[in-house]
Amino acid sequence: MAYELLNNIRIIELAEVWAGPTACSFMGDLGADVIKIESFPRNSPTRPLFSNDWRVSPVGDGPPYERAWAHLQANRNKRNIALDLKTSDGIDVFNKLVKTADIIIESFSAGTIDRLGIGWESLQKINDQASLISIPGWGVEGIYKGYVSFGTGFDCVTGHAIMRGHPGRKEEEVLGSTHSDATVAQALIFAVVTAMQSRKENKKGIYIDFSQVQQLTTQLVSLYSEWSLNKRELNRMGNENKFIVPHNSFPVLGEYNWVVIIAENDAQWNNLCQVLDKEEWSDLDHKWSSIPGRIQDRELVNAAIGEITKEMNGNELCALLQSKGVIASLVAEPADLLASDQLGFRNWFQSLDNQFLGTRIYPGLSWSIDNFESSLNKPYGTLGEDNHGILKELGFNEGEIASFEKR
Known part of the structure; x- marks a missing residue:
């Protein structure tokens, strides 16, 4: 074209x-x-x-x-x-x-x-x-x-x-x-x-x-500016983000199947908790209800989410999370793109x-x-x-x- x-x-x-x-x-x-x-x-x-x-x-x-x-x-x-x-x-x-x-x-x-x-x-x-x-x-x-x-x-x-x-x-x-x-x-x-x-x-x-x-x-602006201005080297974060938890990939049903889940703010976190049937995580008296609390317990939060998602269907989970305004996507294999509704819609x-x-x-x-x-x-x-x-x-x-x- x-x-x-x-x-x-x-x-x-x-x-x-x-x-x-x-x-x-x-x-x-x-x-x-x-x-x-x-x-x-x-x-x-x-x-x-x-x-x-x-x-x-x-x-x-x-x-x-x-x-x-x-x-x-x-x-x-x-x-x-x-x-x-x-x-x-x-x-x-x-x-x-x-x-x-x-x-x-x-x-x-x-x-x-x-x-x-x-x-x-x-x-x-x-x-x-x-x-x-x-x-x-x-x-x-x-x-x-x-x-x-x-x-x-x-x-x-x-x-x-x-x-x-x-x-x-x-x-x-x-x-x-x-x-x-x-x-x-x-x-x-x-x-x-x-x-x-x-x-x-x-x-x-x-x-x-x-x-x-x-x-x-x-x-690579962040890499160079951190060093030139602050004399700091950026730490490797893998799939993580320094200021956001969760910001990672999580296992779902099937062999080597994963979804990316990101909750940038408390509203997204609350909806994620609802989908995972863990609304108590968003209660005000729970440590994870706040961004600082989630950042402090990053590894525990990730492990807890992964224990739940590993028993869930990836497509269904992503669709439900997206409908609630939570950032979520399957980690796709190249062949999976052929079935993408979005790419299909755009021909x-x-x-x-x-x-x-x-x-x-x-x-x-x-x-x-x-x-x-x-x-x-x-x-x-x-x-x-x-x-x-x-x-x-x-x-x-x-x-x-x-x-x-x-x-």
Whole structure:
């Protein structure tokens, strides 16, 4: 369901893995003409070459790199061309694309595009109206210039990992997080719109040095402010909240089934007690009737609630709590989302045809926009799927295209 808000904007994507490709998919969702350049013969990290790779679907036919979920999820609403940028022919095609581009986004390690001869100065000579956004993990300049890292690495170096996880667990037991892959993708949309606005005012493109590490730090204000202002490190809280009890997940009937329950104030606590048939917990002479009392007895409160919920049906409990104004939700497995009434009401899931996997269900857009018509999504492009059409647009004749294909 792509919109037309970014119609007539062409984005050339030289990005791999998750953050950059997801951002470009978002902009394809909004109507931009995104042309994804994939390296050939080198494979993208999200295009595994062997069927026994855990990311490859066991169903369907065709090559493994066309059946990998990691690639499918982040590459819809794009056109695909495969180029070898280490050859003069590949660079020639790339330069012709640059002449037509509004934005180029690249996620190579710092210095790579300069070594390929397609850095900022070179691009400006070809098209001074195009903007370049470089998103290496550590930024373009600095003592870590050229270092390669991914989301789990950023999670550690920014301090995000140290503040996550359950109290008492060792740092190395904290599960890896790719939080930055989501936040960088959204921030990149802002960067693109900023570049287009700057061109509108100044009549030329700009260069944006976009550090993924620095972008992640904008999500960690409490961590840094606590240290800079108070010289305090935040304690790990797990599922808890320092000022709210209960604020945790609790067992319900079934194997490994859980619900999240939160009572932010006394009114929600009173209703929770009513649902659990423990109204005496909300009596004024009971210690737990007040927020300070519940905070002081956090572990006892959690244990008492868990003893009751473990005998209850999760769906029924959540529905009853929500009807009483208590914050509650099932801890869902991925497959459970397919049965979500809310996502179903919003028509979030889509069925799209896939050349190698048949008709598959895909996640929909992150938004809906009033007063704008939407069209069906284009599923991810196969490797080099649009080579012929794009080369024709760039002025290459059939003989030249055939010659490229033979090589």
